[in-house]
Amino acid sequence: MRIIDHFIAGAAGSGGAGRTGEVFDPNSGQVQAQVKLGSAAELEAAIAAARAAQPAWAATNPQRRARVMFRFKELVEANMDALAHMLSSEHGKVIADAKGDIQRGLEVVEFACGIPHALKGEYTQGAGPGIDVYSMRTPLGIGAGITPFNFPAMIPMWMFGVAIACGNAFILKPSERDPSVPVRLAELMREAGAPEGILQVVHGDKEMVDAILDHPAIAAVSFVGSSDIAHYVYRRGVEAGKRVQAMGGAKNHGIVMPDADLDQVVNDLSGAAFGSAGERCMALPVVVPVGDQTADRLREKLIPAIEALRVGVSTDADAHYGPVVNAAHKARVENWIQTGVDEGAELVVDGRGFKLQGHEDGFFIGPSLFDRVTPQMQSYKEEIFGPVLQIVRAPDFEMALRLPSEHQYGNGVAIFTRNGHAAREFAARVEVGMVGINVPIPVPVAYHSFGGWKRSAFGDVNQHGMEGVRFWTKVKTVTQRWPDGAPDGSNAFVIPTMG
Ligand code: NAD
Numbered sequence: 158m159r160i161i162d163h164f165i166a167g168a169a170g171s172g173g174a175g176r177t178g179e180v181f182d183p184n185s186g187q188v189q190a191q192v193k194l195g196s197a198a199e200l201e202a203a204i205a206a207a208r209a210a211q212p213a214w215a216a217t218n219p220q221r222r223a224r225v226m227f228r229f230k231e232l233v234e235a236n237m238d239a240l241a242h243m244l245s246s247e248h249g250k251v252i253a254d255a256k257g258d259i260q261r262g263l264e265v266v267e268f269a270c271g272i273p274h275a276l277k278g279e280y281t282q283g284a285g286p287g288i289d290v291y292s293m294r295t296p297l298g299i300g301a302g303i304t305p306f307n308f309p310a311m312i313p314m315w316m317f318g319v320a321i322a323c324g325n326a327f328i329l330k331p332s333e334r335d336p337s338v339p340v341r342l343a344e345l346m347r348e349a350g351a352p353e354g355i356l357q358v359v360h361g362d363k364e365m366v367d368a369i370l371d372h373p374a375i376a377a378v379s380f381v382g383s384s385d386i387a388h389y390v391y392r393r394g395v396e397a398g399k400r401v402q403a404m405g406g407a408k409n410h411g412i413v414m415p416d417a418d419l420d421q422v423v424n425d426l427s428g429a430a431f432g433s434a435g436e437r438c439m440a441l442p443v444v445v446p447v448g449d450q451t452a453d454r455l456r457e458k459l460i461p462a463i464e465a466l467r468v469g470v471s472t473d474a475d476a477h478y479g480p481v482v483n484a485a486h487k488a489r490v491e492n493w494i495q496t497g498v499d500e501g502a503e504l505v506v507d508g509r510g511f512k513l514q515g516h517e518d519g520f521f522i523g524p525s526l527f528d529r530v531t532p533q534m535q536s537y538k539e540e541i542f543g544p545v546l547q548i549v550r551a552p553d554f555e556m557a558l559r560l561p562s563e564h565q566y567g568n569g570v571a572i573f574t575r576n577g578h579a580a581r582e583f584a585a586r587v588e589v590g591m592v593g594i595n596v597p598i599p600v601p602v603a604y605h606s607f608g609g610w611k612r613s614a615f616g617d618v619n620q621h622g623m624e625g626v627r628f629w630t631k632v633k634t635v636t637q638r639w640p641d642g643a644p645d646g647s648n649a650f651v652i653p654t655m656g
Pocket of ligand 1: 306330331332333362381382383438540568
C-alpha cells in the first residue's frame with residue numbers, strides 16, 4: 158500500500174510511525190493509499206526547519222522571491238496533466254475540472270509574481286517640519302494553512318502563493334482525504350528554488366490542527382473548510398494570539414428574474430449546481446425563480462437538462478461530473494435528500510441509488526432536483542454539498558433578496574436578469590460577500606479577493622489579492638527627523654501635533 162508522507166525540511170519520509178488515514182479512489186470505492194496522520198512531534202520538526210529558513214527568505218529581495226514564484230508557475234504548467242490526474246484520482250472531480258482547480262490556484266501564484274509592487278509601502282515627505290513618515294509591510298514569520306478536500310490545489314495556492322512571496326515560511330495541513338497534490342506542489346516549490354523549510358506539508362486531522370493552533374511560533378493561520386470547524390479554528394487560534402482567517406460553508410442562491418434568458422440560466426445552473434458533484438463552496442444549490450410562472454417555465458427546462466447529465470468516472474472526458482469524495486459523504490448527501498422528502502419538499506428528480514456500470518462500489522450520486530423547498534426546512538438551512546438543486550419559489554424581488562440575505566451563510570449569490578436596475582439594486586442590498594450578475598459562480602479573479610459573509614467566513618480579511626498581502630504581512634511605520642542643528646523649541650511634555 159502506498160504511503161503518503163509529510164514533506165518536512167525539503168524531504169519526504171520525515172514522519173514517524175503513528176496513526177494513518179485511508180485515501181480512497183472514489184471511482185472504485187477502494188482504498189488506494191494510507192496517509193500519515195501527524196502529531197505535535199512532526200509539527201515541531203517543521204517549525205524548526207521553518208525557523209531556520211525564514212529570516213534569510215524574508216531578507217531575500219522581493220524580486221528574487223518573485224522569480225521563485227515564476228519558476229514554480231512554469232513547473233506546475235509543465236506538470237499539469239500529471240497533477241490533474243493525481244487530483245482527480247483522490248478527489249473524484251473530472252480531469253478538466255481538476256485542471257481548473259490547479260489553474261485557479263496558479264492565477265494567485267501569477268498575482269504573487271508581482272509581489273515587489275504589492276509590497277511597496279507608503280511615504281509622506283514633510284509630515285511635519287523636517288519629518289518624514291513611511292510604512293513598510295514586513296512578513297509575519299511562520300504561517301500555517303489548513304485546507305479542505307474540495308480544492309486540493311487551488312486553496313493551498315491561495316494561501317502559500319501570497320504568504321511565501323511576502324517572505325513568510327508556510328506550513329500546510331491539507332485535507333487528509335486528498336493529500337497527494339499538496340505534497341507534489343511542495344516538491345515543485347522546492348525545485349523552483351524555494352529554500353528547504355519555506356513550504357512544508359504536515360498531514361493529519363484534529364490532533365495536528367490543534368497542535369498548529371496552539372503553537373506559539375505560528376503567527377497566523379488561514380483556514381478553509383466547514384463552518385463549525387472554521388469557527389472553532391478561529392476561536393482557538395485567536396485565543397492563542399494569532400491572526401486568523403477562517404472561511405466556512407455556503408448555501409449560494411441563484412435568483413432568476415422573470416426577464417432572464419432561461420436557456421442560459423439552465424445551462425449555467427447545470428454546471429454550477431452539479432459540476433464537481435456539487436462539492437464547491439461556490440456551487441449554486443438553491444435557485445429562486447421570481448413568480449410562479451418563472452418557476453414553472455424554469456422547472457420544465459431544468460428537468461430534461463438534469464436528466465441528460467452524464468455521471469461518470471473522473472477520467473471520462475464526456476462526464477459532466479464524477480463521484481463524491483468518500484462513502485461517508487455519499488451517505489450524508491443521500492440522507493439530506495431523504496430529509497428534504499420528509500420535510501415535504503417535492504423530489505422531482507431522485508439521484509439516489511445511482512450505480513455506474515462496472516464501478517458499482519464507486520461513490521456516485523445521480524443528480525437530484527427538489528421543488529417547493531421552503532426557508533423553514535432544515536435541508537434548506539444547511540449545506541448539502543452534493544449534486545442536489547433546490548427550487549425555492551419567491552413571489553417577488555423583495556422576497557428573493559431576503560432569502561440569501563437572511564440565510565446563515567453568505568458566501569456567493571447570483572442574479573439572472575436583463576434588467577440593469579434590478580441587478581444593481583440587488584448587488585447593493587444583498588447581504589452576501591460575492592455577487593454574480595448573470596455569472597453563476599462569481600469567484601473573484603486572483604488580484605481581487607475571495608471571502609464570504611456571516612457564517613461563511615470568520616475574521617475580517619479575505620483570501621488573495623491585496624487582502625492576502627495584508628493578511629500575511631504586518632505594517633511597521635517609521636517617523637523620522639533629521640535635525641538641521643537649529644533648536645526646534647518644541648515642548649517635549651506635550652503630545653506632538655502637526656498643528
Ligand atoms: P472540513 O471542515 O471537514 O475540513 C477542513 C479541514 O479541517 C481539513 O484540513 C480537516 O482535516 C480539518 N478538520 C476536520 N475536522 C476537524 C476538527 N474536528 N478539528 C479540527 N480540524 C478539523 O471541510 P471539508 O469537508 O474538507 O471541505 C468542505 C467544506 O469546506 C464545505 O463546508 C465547503 O463549503 C467548505 N469550503 C469553503 C470554502 C470557502 O472559501 N468559504 C472553500 C472551499 C470549501
